[in-house]
Amino acid sequence: MTGAHTLALDDLQELIDILSSRGYSVLGPTVVDGAIDIRPLTSVSQLPHGWGDEQDGAHYRLRRRGDDAVFGFACGAQSAKPVFFPADELLWRSRSGPDGPQIDRPDDDRPDDDRYGPPYAVLGLRSCDLAAIRIHDRVLTGRAVADAHYATRRTDSVIIAVTCTDPAGTCFCVSMDTGPVPSEGFDIALTELYADGPHRFVARPGSPRGAELLERLAARDATDEDLAHAASVGEQAAQRMGRRLDDTNLKNILYDNAESAVWDDVADRCLSCGNCTLVCPTCFCTSITDVSDLAGATSERHRVWDSCFSADYSYIHGGAVRESTRSRYRQWMTHKLAAWKDQFGTSGCVGCGRCITWCPAAIDITAEAGELRRVAEHREERRARQP
Ligand code: SF4
Numbered sequence: 001m002t003g004a005h006t007l008a009l010d011d012l013q014e015l016i017d018i019l020s021s022r023g024y025s026v027l028g029p030t031v032v033d034g035a036i037d038i039r040p041l042t043s044v045s046q047l048p049h050g051w052g053d054e055q056d057g058a059h060y061r062l063r064r065r066g067d068d069a070v071f072g073f074a075c076g077a078q079s080a081k082p083v084f085f086p087a088d089e090l091l092w093r094s095r096s097g098p099d100g101p102q103i104d105r106p107d108d109d110r111p112d113d114d115r116y117g118p119p120y121a122v123l124g125l126r127s128c129d130l131a132a133i134r135i136h137d138r139v140l141t142g143r144a145v146a147d148a149h150y151a152t153r154r155t156d157s158v159i160i161a162v163t164c165t166d167p168a169g170t171c172f173c174v175s176m177d178t179g180p181v182p183s184e185g186f187d188i189a190l191t192e193l194y195a196d197g198p199h200r201f202v203a204r205p206g207s208p209r210g211a212e213l214l215e216r217l218a219a220r221d222a223t224d225e226d227l228a229h230a231a232s233v234g235e236q237a238a239q240r241m242g243r244r245l246d247d248t249n250l251k252n253i254l255y256d257n258a259e260s261a262v263w264d265d266v267a268d269r270c271l272s273c274g275n276c277t278l279v280c281p282t283c284f285c286t287s288i289t290d291v292s293d294l295a296g297a298t299s300e301r302h303r304v305w306d307s308c309f310s311a312d313y314s315y316i317h318g319g320a321v322r323e324s325t326r327s328r329y330r331q332w333m334t335h336k337l338a339a340w341k342d343q344f345g346t347s348g349c350v351g352c353g354r355c356i357t358w359c360p361a362a363i364d365i366t367a368e369a370g371e372l373r374r375v376a377e378h379r380e381e382r383r384a385r386q387p
């Protein structure tokens with residue numbers, strides 16, 4: 001942990017001020033409509049002081065922690081996905097003018113509610129969210145033709161990560177080897193300490209830019225006691241995962257059990273609402289939508305989030321390929337936990353648990369994967385016992 005410093009809350013404010021003065025749009029966790037979500041941040045007073053969360057299947061509640069922790073919640077309603085890969089991205093706008101049609105670049109006329117444009121500095125991201133960003137970097141920019149909009153938003157972005165101190169009942173990042181302590185993909189990683197001594201943050205640099213920012217803060221070097229305390233916070237969080245997903249041989253189990261009765265069972269409960277894909281930090285399916293005004297003077301092309309749970313998403317000539325909820329749920333889970341590995345070299349799940357929390361039917365990807373494994377292994381055992 002070379003170069004680690006110990007920061008006070010005032011140092012975090014100075015960090016926000018420095019980043020703002022360098023032209024960054026600073027974003028971080030705040031309480032919005034009864035949940036924690038990422039919003040523009042100008043002051044540490046906007047952080048969720050003293051708020052924790054309770055999460056379970058179809059259940060999310062904020063709760064008062066009884067202390068003044070600012071990162072004492074598990075994970076917010078959304079990851080950094082809406083920052084770097086917004087739900088509605090204006091690709092271009094055309095207008096008819098006296099000299100003929102004119103095509104505008106999106107940022108020629110940025111609407112007021114999107115004034116927080118790149119470069120971004122995002123504060124408070126969890127280790128699972130960093131893993132999801134690495135996946136999006138691979139999927140969206142690591143291909144022959146990079147996604148220019150995503151690349152623009154990611155360029156020069158600053159990531160201030162945080163060790164999870166209080167995982168939720170839906171968290172399983174340890175199973176997916178993605179947390180709870182940030183290991184890569186950050187400029188600075190904070191571990192919040194509040195249980196003994198003054199409220200403070202052990203800050204580790206993860207890049208030359210992070211090291212330079214920490215030097216600017218003129219904070220004191222972290223003591224051995226603070227470093228040991230920070231390490232134990234991460235170890236304790238790893239022991240308190242709410243859920244577990246056994247990834248062993250899961251790809252083959254999914255591929256070999258496309259006709260399992262487990263898919264019928266989950267289809268009876270699934271509403272095909274798509275919430276799980278909207279909150280998932282790695283889902284990246286989109287559709288293109290064109291809109292024009294009634295006079296025909298302007299038209300816009302937008303890229304909007306879509307979902308493999310929508311019937312139209314698999315529409316090709318003549319109809320949808322995946323007409324049933326059974327086939328859509330199977331597609332989602334099999335892509336996420338199996339085919340993703342063949343396509344992109346990693347699981348498509350980082351264990352954040354959001355799809356469990358925000359599923360109105362409390363469908364749990366860890367439980368469904370476990371049931372598929374149980375049924376498949378039981379069938380194999382019976383088969384092995386047959387003479
Ligand atoms: S699994 Fe849950 S969140 Fe996902 S589509 Fe079905 S009901 Fe909606």
Ligand code: SF4
Pocket residue numbers: 276279280281282336348349350351352353354355356365
């Ligand atoms: S599948 Fe669920 S638990 Fe896994 S990354 Fe997506 S939202 Fe998180």
